[in-house]
Amino acid sequence: MSEREDAEEATLQAYRRLLERAAAALAEATAVQREADPPLDPPPCP
Amino acid sequence: MSLTDLLAAPAAARRALDAGDAGVVELTEAALARAEALQPVLGAFATLTPELAREQARTAEAELQAGQARGPLHGLPVAVKDVIDVAGVPTRLGTPGAGHRVPDRSARVVDALIAGGAIVIGKATTHELALGMTTPAARNPHDPERIAGGSSGGPAVAVAAGIAALALGTDTNGSVRCPASHCGVIGLKPTREALSRAGVAPLAWTQDTVGVLAPDARSAADAWRVLGPPSQQGEVHRIGVDRAACAAAAPEVGDRVTAALDELAGVELVDVEGPDLALCSGASVIAIVVEAAEAWGDALDGVGPAVRGALRAGREVPPDAYLDAKRARVLVSARMRALFEREALDALALPTVPVTATLAVLDRIPFHGRERSVESLQGLFTAPASLTGQPALSVPCGRDADGMPIGLQLLGRSGAEGALLALAGSIGITSNN
Numbered sequence: 169m170s171e172r173e174d175a176e177e178a179t180l181q182a183y184r185r186l187l188e189r190a191a192a193a194l195a196e197a198t199a200v201q202r203e204a205d206p207p208l209d210p211p212p213c214p
Numbered sequence: 215m216s217l218t219d220l221l222a223a224p225a226a227a228r229r230a231l232d233a234g235d236a237g238v239v240e241l242t243e244a245a246l247a248r249a250e251a252l253q254p255v256l257g258a259f260a261t262l263t264p265e266l267a268r269e270q271a272r273t274a275e276a277e278l279q280a281g282q283a284r285g286p287l288h289g290l291p292v293a294v295k296d297v298i299d300v301a302g303v304p305t306r307l308g309t310p311g312a313g314h315r316v317p318d319r320s321a322r323v324v325d326a327l328i329a330g331g332a333i334v335i336g337k338a339t340t341h342e343l344a345l346g347m348t349t350p351a352a353r354n355p356h357d358p359e360r361i362a363g364g365s366s367g368g369p370a371v372a373v374a375a376g377i378a379a380l381a382l383g384t385d386t387n388g389s390v391r392c393p394a395s396h397c398g399v400i401g402l403k404p405t406r407e408a409l410s411r412a413g414v415a416p417l418a419w420t421q422d423t424v425g426v427l428a429p430d431a432r433s434a435a436d437a438w439r440v441l442g443p444p445s446q447q448g449e450v451h452r453i454g455v456d457r458a459a460c461a462a463a464a465p466e467v468g469d470r471v472t473a474a475l476d477e478l479a480g481v482e483l484v485d486v487e488g489p490d491l492a493l494c495s496g497a498s499v500i501a502i503v504v505e506a507a508e509a510w511g512d513a514l515d516g517v518g519p520a521v522r523g524a525l526r527a528g529r530e531v532p533p534d535a536y537l538d539a540k541r542a543r544v545l546v547s548a549r550m551r552a553l554f555e556r557e558a559l560d561a562l563a564l565p566t567v568p569v570t571a572t573l574a575v576l577d578r579i580p581f582h583g584r585e586r587s588v589e590s591l592q593g594l595f596t597a598p599a600s601l602t603g604q605p606a607l608s609v610p611c612g613r614d615a616d617g618m619p620i621g622l623q624l625l626g627r628s629g630a631e632g633a634l635l636a637l638a639g640s641i642g643i644t645s646n647n
Contacts, residue, residue, distance in 0.1 A: 179523025
């Protein structure tokens with residue numbers, strides 16, 4: 169594998185790990201919003 | 215003052231130009247010469263535009279001599295991040311090939327700068343596609359062995375090194391505020407959509423925001439009066455201090471930020487529980503890589519290996535995860551709004567970046583007892599305002615033991631850019647920066 173391919177693969181794997189952790193945390197944190205009926209509307213920012 | 219001194223002091227430069235003590239053409243030549251001289255060390259520019267700048271300078275000088283000043287930016291040299299179009303000048307996005315073009319028209323925000331009499335001296339370097347927060351092409355003026363921050367690294371360096379009086383950048387997850395913090399300048403991310411994105415290359419369409427970098431709060435406020443929407447109202451009387459974020463930063467950073475706040479006169483400080491930083495950071499990174507993959511996924515052959523890996527990862531994110539990121543954005547915005555209302559806040563304060571500028575050779579550093587990637591630390595404190603869309607700025611508030619700048623971040627209410635900049639001016643006066 170070339171140096172370029174190594175760098176691409178390393179970044180890909182790092183992002184995969186980061187995104188998997190983030191997705192798991194978001195799924196838990198947003199359960200209240202996901203289950204709200206009706207869904208919460210996006211509010212205007214402060 | 216010498217021309218070099220004037221480049222680093224836009225208000226004094228304007229006075230000198232109005233009084234005829236300096237000319238726009240000679241100030242422009244000084245900026246171009248300084249840019250060329252510092253380029254081998256600092257790498258602030260992807261492209262210099264001497265012909266365009268000299269033409270604009272001659273026009274601006276003639277107008278001043280005829281008593282036709284256009285405003286507070288008239289005759290001042292500016293740098294434009296190389297993801298923002300300037301007519302007739304290549305836009306290259308920091309990539310080997312992706313997105314390269316020579317636009318026929320300037321971005322609207324560049325048109326506004328030029329209409330205000332500013333002189334475009336060049337396109338400033340960016341992290342590739344603006345997808346990254348170190349800008350390897352640029353180096354920190356306070357220590358060229360260290361990162362400038364990113365992705366608007368070149369614009370921050372151009373201002374911090376006294377080359378440009380003002381610069382335009384873009385901020386999707388902190389890309390104006392973080393390099394501003396590392397380089398010791400003001401970095402303003404306005405309210406989302408306050409500045410047009412027409413003519414600006416996309417990264418992540420739900421968070422992309424054009425921002426402003428300037429050497430001091432007054433200069434940034436002058437720029438905002440020219441570029442921003444009219445009728446900016448309000449003052450900052452009450453600031454919520456996110457002590458948990460201060461404690462989560464490197465000790466020198468957190469201590470300096472809290473000290474700078476304590477030095478402020480005429481405002482009320484109240485300790486508050488700030489946003490869930492991990493939640494914000496996760497939601498922001500998922501949104502960015504998915505949206506970036508949509509925007510640039512067909513251009514993988516034209517980007518470098520690191521960005522290529524990031525875009526490939528973005529393509530793999532399951533739809534449910536992206537939807538949860540959007541749900542998190544709703545939650546964060548609702549909680550932020552409730553915080554500002556409950557505590558009657560005009561601003562929320564926390565550090566801009568948990569650490570100061572690190573050595574460019576380091577990808578990872580020890581941080582609170584474990585190894586962290588430099589990249590992942592950058593946007594940790596800036597993600598909340600990128601999700602909510604409210605205005606936020608970074609103001610220099612001191613330096614660490616190595617002399618590297620520390621930034622204090624202020625989040626405000628929508629449309630309150632003027633109030634934040636006025637407060638930033640107070641911090642600049644009272645802090646030892």
